[in-house]
Amino acid sequence: MNAGPxxxxxxxxxxxxxxxxxxxxxxTSASLDERAGARLFFKxxxxxxxxxxxxxxxxxxxxxxxxxxxxxxxxxHSSGNHAAxxxxxxxxxxxxxxxxxxxxxPRTKRRAVEDYGGRVSECEPNLASREAxxxxxxxxxxxxxxxxxxxxxxxxxxxxxALELLEEIPDLDLIVAPLSGGGLLSGTAIAARxxxxxxxxxxxxxxxxxxxxxxxxxxxxxxAATTETIADGLRATLCPLTFAILRDRNVQxxxxxxxxxxxxxxxxxxxxxxxxxxxxxxxxxPALENxxxxxxQKVGIILSGxxxxxGKLPFA
Amino acid sequence: MNAGPxxxxxxxxxxxxxxxxxxxxxxTSASLDERAGARLFFKxxxxxxxxxxxxxxxxxxxxxxxxxxxxxxxxxHSSGNHAAxxxxxxxxxxxxxxxxxxxxxPRTKRRAVEDYGGRVSECEPNLASREAxxxxxxxxxxxxxxxxxxxxxxxxxxxxxALELLEEIPDLDLIVAPLSGGGLLSGTAIAARxxxxxxxxxxxxxxxxxxxxxxxxxxxxxxAATTETIADGLRATLCPLTFAILRDRNVQxxxxxxxxxxxxxxxxxxxxxxxxxxxxxxxxxPALENxxxxxxQKVGIILSGxxxxxGKLPFA
Numbered sequence: 001m002n003a004g005p006x007x008x009x010x011x012x013x014x015x016x017x018x019x020x021x022x023x024x025x026x027x028t029s030a031s032l033d034e035r036a037g038a039r040l041f042f043k044x045x046x047x048x049x050x051x052x053x054x055x056x057x058x059x060x061x062x063x064x065x066x067x068x069x070x071x072x073x074x075x076x077h078s079s080g081n082h083a084a085x086x087x088x089x090x091x092x093x094x095x096x097x098x099x100x101x102x103x104x105x106p107r108t109k110r111r112a113v114e115d116y117g118g119r120v121s122e123c124e125p126n127l128a129s130r131e132a133x134x135x136x137x138x139x140x141x142x143x144x145x146x147x148x149x150x151x152x153x154x155x156x157x158x159x160x161x162a163l164e165l166l167e168e169i170p171d172l173d174l175i176v177a178p179l180s181g182g183g184l185l186s187g188t189a190i191a192a193r194x195x196x197x198x199x200x201x202x203x204x205x206x207x208x209x210x211x212x213x214x215x216x217x218x219x220x221x222x223x224a225a226t227t228e229t230i231a232d233g234l235r236a237t238l239c240p241l242t243f244a245i246l247r248d249r250n251v252q253x254x255x256x257x258x259x260x261x262x263x264x265x266x267x268x269x270x271x272x273x274x275x276x277x278x279x280x281x282x283x284x285x286p287a288l289e290n291x292x293x294x295x296x297q298k299v300g301i302i303l304s305g306x307x308x309x310x311g312k313l314p315f316a
Numbered sequence: 317m318n319a320g321p322x323x324x325x326x327x328x329x330x331x332x333x334x335x336x337x338x339x340x341x342x343x344t345s346a347s348l349d350e351r352a353g354a355r356l357f358f359k360x361x362x363x364x365x366x367x368x369x370x371x372x373x374x375x376x377x378x379x380x381x382x383x384x385x386x387x388x389x390x391x392x393h394s395s396g397n398h399a400a401x402x403x404x405x406x407x408x409x410x411x412x413x414x415x416x417x418x419x420x421x422p423r424t425k426r427r428a429v430e431d432y433g434g435r436v437s438e439c440e441p442n443l444a445s446r447e448a449x450x451x452x453x454x455x456x457x458x459x460x461x462x463x464x465x466x467x468x469x470x471x472x473x474x475x476x477x478a479l480e481l482l483e484e485i486p487d488l489d490l491i492v493a494p495l496s497g498g499g500l501l502s503g504t505a506i507a508a509r510x511x512x513x514x515x516x517x518x519x520x521x522x523x524x525x526x527x528x529x530x531x532x533x534x535x536x537x538x539x540a541a542t543t544e545t546i547a548d549g550l551r552a553t554l555c556p557l558t559f560a561i562l563r564d565r566n567v568q569x570x571x572x573x574x575x576x577x578x579x580x581x582x583x584x585x586x587x588x589x590x591x592x593x594x595x596x597x598x599x600x601x602p603a604l605e606n607x608x609x610x611x612x613q614k615v616g617i618i619l620s621g622x623x624x625x626x627g628k629l630p631f632a
Contacts, residue, residue, distance in 0.1 A: 022343075022344075025341040025343075027338075027341075027363060028338075030365070031431075046589045047343060047588070047589055047590075049346070051589055115347075266626060269591050269626055270591075270626055272363070273362045273363055273367060273590060273591040273592070273622035274363075274589060274590065274591065275585050275586075275589040275590065275591060276589075306589035310582060310585055310586055313629065
């Protein structure tokens with residue numbers, strides 16, 4: 001009955017992507033544990049290829065295609081980490097990747113995609129133009145569209161981060177991942193609950209982009225009221241697939257206030273010596289602010305990515 | 317004949333410190349390899365407890381003391397990473413640590429020492445005052461002075477980083493570590509040459525603090541001409557012990573220009589997503605700038621630490 005990939009598909013994904021992604025380390029810090037009153041285990045997807053967990057799902061989707069499908073290339077619209085991941089995954093398979101990006105996307109993000117061999121097609125910065133440009137490209141090329149989270153293969157790939165984390169620390173009491181469109185969190189929930197049925201799975205969502213919190217509370221998909229958060233990777237909204245996965249597995253949502261994000265980010269930079277982006281910091285806040293009701297427990301936290309513009313740091 | 321600890325002492329140190337330090341990960345990056353034209357393996361001592369490799373040597377020295385010696389505590393003068401490491405190592409052993417720091421030391425460094433339980437004694441910011449305060453403290457307390465590098469136990473501890481790196485990547489062709497007083501590099505040279513006699517060992521030293529380069533060229537200890545480098549962890553000078561170790565093992569020195577340090581640091585932050593301090597970046601420059609004559613080879617690089625003031629970043 002449950003929607004989404006199962007544990008078998010996740011293990012298959014893990015084998016499929018292993019030659020192409022890093023097995024990222026799990027780090028701990030006594031000073032962070034002390035502050036949180038719990039034992040924290042950080043799965044460092046900021047150290048993943050392309051600087052985020054998106055490389056896992058993109059690689060699984062690209063390498064799941066048949067040779068005939070793959071030959072026509074892949075396509076996505078994104079200005080963020082998924083775009084870079086699709087570009088690199090396609091390059092590793094030796095196929096073209098078309099990335100539709102708004103004309104006002106930051107130059108650094110565009111350059112990252114191009115550095116990985118992605119072919120950027122510009123659209124106007126609105127949904128209608130984005131979809132029109134993507135549809136025209138797809139018609140012309142026959143490329144396979146790979147959605148950033150409304151895709152079983154992508155979700156199975158993202159799930160491999162939690163799979164590895166639980167291989168190393170099997171007795172986690174709960175696991176926290178950032179929540180945006182729900183791809184990472186869906187995969188995390190499936191993997192974690194399959195391996196350890198009693199584990200708590202928590203999505204950390206900016207209060208300023210709380211569509212998932214409201215959707216799960218209402219029992220139906222709710223649109224985003226606002227997406228004005230500094231955690232620019234967390235502005236997407238659930239789709240029916242990820243909504244169903246999170247609902248069926250009783251995933252909880254911890255809301256994070258906007259002014260909690262940058263202090264947590266700086267704290268991780270200072271104490272863990274890791275460059276993480278604001279979206280990753282969102283997943284750290286509930287533990288640091290003792291909002292998990294997890295005193296003395298073992299808490300896994302997925303640090304989702306480390307891509308941000310060092311020339312425009314929000315502190316200094 | 318050779319000065320310094322031998323491989324046996326290094327293995328003993330490794331066993332002794334294992335419960336107290338992190339086994340830090342070894343990271344790689346395809347984009348860095350491409351730029352360097354070699355295969356780079358980064359030993360991440362910035363992820364070590366207290367944020368630097370100094371925790372290894374300090375822990376070995378503190379835990380090598382007899383119970384009677386240890387009961388009187390330990391003492392050092394430093395305003396940097398060694399001070400924080402001695403404070404934490406002493407706390408883990410349950411003994412007092414006195415740290416003599418100049419009155420003008422940065423508040424962040426002083427607080428780090430105090431957070432680890434170190435007892436700070438202020439001195440005037442000059443050598444005479446520092447030694448007078450330390451001597452008076454030692455007389456009063458009977459504490460054991462632990463020098464940051466003129467000490468076999470400290471050198472054996474620092475050597476464990478290279479030991480672990482070579483356990484994971486046994487076929488390294490060369491290994492690069494930053495060079496200041498020579499403790500880390502001496503330990504690295506002993507461990508690496510003992511395990512793999514043909515391996516090249518290279519110290520990276522700021523051209524603006526090139527006493528080791530000039531000393532090894534002259535065959536005798538030369539004083540520092542200047543120490544005006546942004547790599548504030550690399551301003552110390554060789555002592556007779558570390559000079560002899562480096563000379564006897566034919567360690568080479570790669571000089572790094574001042575304007576090469578921050579771009580390398582930023583590159584590591586951007587590509588490896590690791591917060592490293594300028595001193596660590598010095599060890600990266602020779603590979604990035606293709607100065608190692610190591611095309612296609614396997615190069616180990618010790619990222620020594622990640623402590624710097626995020627409120628005063630040199631870029632942004």
